[in-house]
Amino acid sequence: MRGWLALAGLSLWAQGVSLPADPDGFGVALKEALERFKRPDITQRAQAFFSAWETGDLSGPEKKALADLGSRLYKKGFKPFPDILQFIEAALVLKNPETRVRAPVPQFVALSETLFQESPTALPRFWETILRFCPEGVVNKTSVFTWRIDRSEGRLGLYAYIDSATFEEKRVPTFFFRRTNLICTTGGVDITIREADGFLNLTTRQFVGTKGKADWSRLGIGFSELYCELDSFVVDMNRRWLYSPRATLHYGSFLPHPVQGEFWDDFTMASDPLKAQSPSFRMTQGTIEIKEFIPNTTYRGGFALRGLTKYGSAVGDTLAELSVYARGKEVMRVYLEKLAFDPKKLVANEVSVELYLPFGDTLFYPVTDLIYDVTTQDILLNRNRKNPRTRQGFYSTYHKMEMLFDAIQWNPVRDTVMRFTAIIDPRGKYGIVQSIDYFNQREYESYKDILPVNPIGAIYRLLQEREKQQKPRRRRAIRTYILDTDILKSQGVDLKTYLKPFQMRLEDVETYGFLRYDPETGIVEPLPKLLRWAQAAFGQKDYDALRIFSNTADGENARLDLQNKEITLRGVEAVVFADSHIVEIAPYKRTIYLRENRSMRMAGRLAAGKLDLYSWPDTRMQFDYENFKVLFFNVDSLKFRPERDPLFREGKFPRVARSLSTLRIENVSGCVYIDLPSNKSGRKVIPYYSVLDCYSESYKYWESSAIQNNQYTRDRLYFELDPF
Structure with a gap:
């Protein structure tokens, strides 16, 4: 293009046209050169330019600078039209007092001079932009x-x-x-x-x-x-x-x-x-504290605005906090990434919540959805079953149980009970309560899936290796996080083949509360549940199999009495304390009562090895988790179950078996030792457990319509048994 410009310039030059550097000669020469195009629009612009050039809009030094640069531009191949004309028109626009955006002409000339030396091809666009932009200040x-x-x-x-x-x-x-x-x-x-x-x-x-x-x-x-x-x-x-x-x-x-x-x-x-x-x-930095932005709340964290909608937000890695008060005491604290400041209702998804109960216990829900009605102070924590991140249950520090329900409903001002419900999801009205020391080998193996290593076990082994490498005096400085690639390398697993499946597995395992995982950085942070499960899998600690299922027709699985601290759990078919020793209870009216540290009181049929104990409707049975035994007080009856004995199952001693199956002992008090307190898992086989210890007198009665038409009433004929 530059060659074409040069040829055009030479053609005009051959016709005797030149643009001198002196202002007067430059103005006349440029006007004549433009008129030679014989186009009305160009001629009109030429006359306008020449009029402004001659009437003194530009000062003498400004005209001299423009003429000097214009002459040199022409000699380098820039054409009188449109190049040189746009150059002069741009200067006149900047000088015009009616122009919306103005700049000194010397600056314009100096800038054009610089571009002329460094990037001459940019000059025409630069002048055109000035002409379009400056008169009205319109950029686009x-x-x-x-x-x-x-x-x-x-x-x-x-x-x-x-x-x-x-x-x-x-x-x-x-x-x-x-x-x-x-x-x-x-x-x-x-x-x-x-x-x-x-x-x-x-x-x-x-x-x-x-x-x-x-x-x-x-x-x-x-x-x-x-x-x-x-x-x-x-x-x-x-x-x-x-x-x-x-x-x-x-x-x-x-x-x-x-x-x-x-x-x-x-x-x-x-x-x-x-x-x-x-x-x-x-x-993006710092935090603020807002008190009473709605009644009975204090907010600490970041702040965001979308239009007129106000949000609370995390700042960096620091989650925002919302404290809710009732009667002057904090009853709930919410940890969240984002919260809409609605004056009537607070709604937040995937938040962590701590509920502070009147008797000092804390219920911690790692991931849940929150709805808080500002007017009534109704709290609803709702688990979305379609969201895998809400698979984790909430923890009760008093009961030492992990509980998985669809929703928690509570009004801290009005209610004396807290409701655990499944009414949010009508398709499945079940809940689960399990000990924090619960472990299941089959579930543990399922987390391995198709991988050559189990993520839980591999992470724990790497943590142990790093702990051994630390000097004793520096053990407190052990890192609590590791990289996903380091886990596979420590197990000798090929990264190219298994890294992607392993990362997907980590994301799935995270939803069960074993760890925190950031796929972008590859950082894995093990949580206490992972350590407990890995130690149980490797035989380094005892565990239990205490998991209770609740399934109700109306969707209300449980209630926590805030005065006596008991959880009434409904819809329970059975509670298995030790399957290897056949110790389990079928609760009366499918209801049990959970107490401190996984203890329970209940009524119903207690299977204990080769016998059953019956007690209802009063709850005269208590499960003592710490000592791993079931206490019972004056229960209705004790019956033997010879069919659970291999000797009788083989058909030996049939008359003894029939006699035992019809024997009923009443008013029994004592306890069933399920296993050693240090062997709740039953991993060590101790054949003589479970053990029944009856430490009070009990009785055998013959009062029955089938025996002599009720002739032997309780006060006339009975047999008193010593403790056994």
Whole structure:
């Protein structure tokens, strides 16, 4: 193209046309050169240019500088039209007092000179941009929006930057502004970034700001009440977009002090301001405390705005906290990533919740959904079964049980009980309660899936290896997190083959509360449950098999009495204490009562080895977890079950078997020793367990309509048995 320009210049030069460097000769020569095109539009522009050139809009030094550079441009192949004409017209526009955006002509000439030396091909576009932008300050105009810069004195210059692709320094022509207004007109409304300092890149139509103010006035809030001070920002005027990584939010009517964060805006207009999603702000450093933003609450954490909707948010790795109070005491603390500040109802998904009960116990729910009614103070923790992250149950520090129900319902002001329900999901109205020391070998093996190693066991082995490598005096400094790749390497597993399946397995195992896993960084943080299960699997600690299923027709699985601390668990078919010793209970009316440290009271049929104990309706049986025994007091009857004895199952001693099966001993008190307290798992085979110890007198009666028509009443005939 440059060769073509040179040929065109030589053609005119051959016709005797030249552009001298002196101002008077330059003006006349350029006018004559333009008129030779014999086009009305060019002739009209030539006359307008010459009139302005002669009438003194430009000063003598300015005309001299323009003529000198214009002459040299012409000699280098730039044509009188459109190149040289645009060059002079751009200078005249900048000088015109009616122009919305102006700059000193010497700056314009100096910038053109620099581009002439460094990048001459950029000059025509630069002049064209000046001509389009400066008269009205319009940067970009489409059918949807218009970007313009308010009247202001600007400074033309070059902005230098390092190209990220070539790592070379590049310079672009820019307009530098101080305290100007950036206005986006859309939907008949002007959205303004006020008092902006920065520069407009004349080649990309992006404004790079160092200072400015954005507000929410288009949503009906006054500028002084809610606004953001932008410390650095970029406005893409090819579309509607602004982003500021460093901004200060001022919201005096809601926040106790200004906060630091990031701001962005897409300059859209919402038909309903309450549903608007922009402008937006999010805290990125520090925390705030907001008391009573709704009654009986205190919030600590980050803050975010989406339109007019206020949110609590985490800041970095620090979760936000919301404390809820009743009668002056904290009853709930919520740890969350995001929370909508609704004055009527608080709704949050995938939050961690601690419930503080009146008797000092804490219920901890690692992952749940929360609904809190501000007016009534009703609390609903809801497990979404479609979300695998909510597979984890909640923990009771008093009962030392992990409980998995669909929902917890509680009103800390009105209720004396807390309800554990499944009514949220009508398709499956079941719940599970299990000991924190529960372990099942089959479940443990299922976490391995198709992998050559079990993730739980592999993580634990690596932790043990690292602990051995630590010097004794530094054991407290052992890292509590490891990398997913390190786990496989420690087991000699090929990363190319198994890394992806292993990562997917870690994400699944995480949902059961064994660990925390970040797929992006590969960091694995083992949790106490993983250590307990791994130690149980490797025989390093005892465990139990205490898992209770609840299935009810009405969906209410359990109630926690906040006065006596008991959990009434309904819909229980059986509770197995030790399957190897056949110790289990079928509760009366399918109900048991959970107490401190996994102890229970109950009524029903207790199977204990080769006999059954019956007691109802009163709950005269108690399970003592610590000593691993069942106490019973004056139970209704004791019956033998010879069919559970291999000797009788083989058909030997049939008469003895029949006699034992019909024998009924009543008013029995004592206990059943299930196993050694240190062998709750039953891993060590101790044949003589379970053991029945009757430590009071008991009785055999013959009162029955089948025996002599009830002739032998209890007061006339009975047999008293000594303790046995």
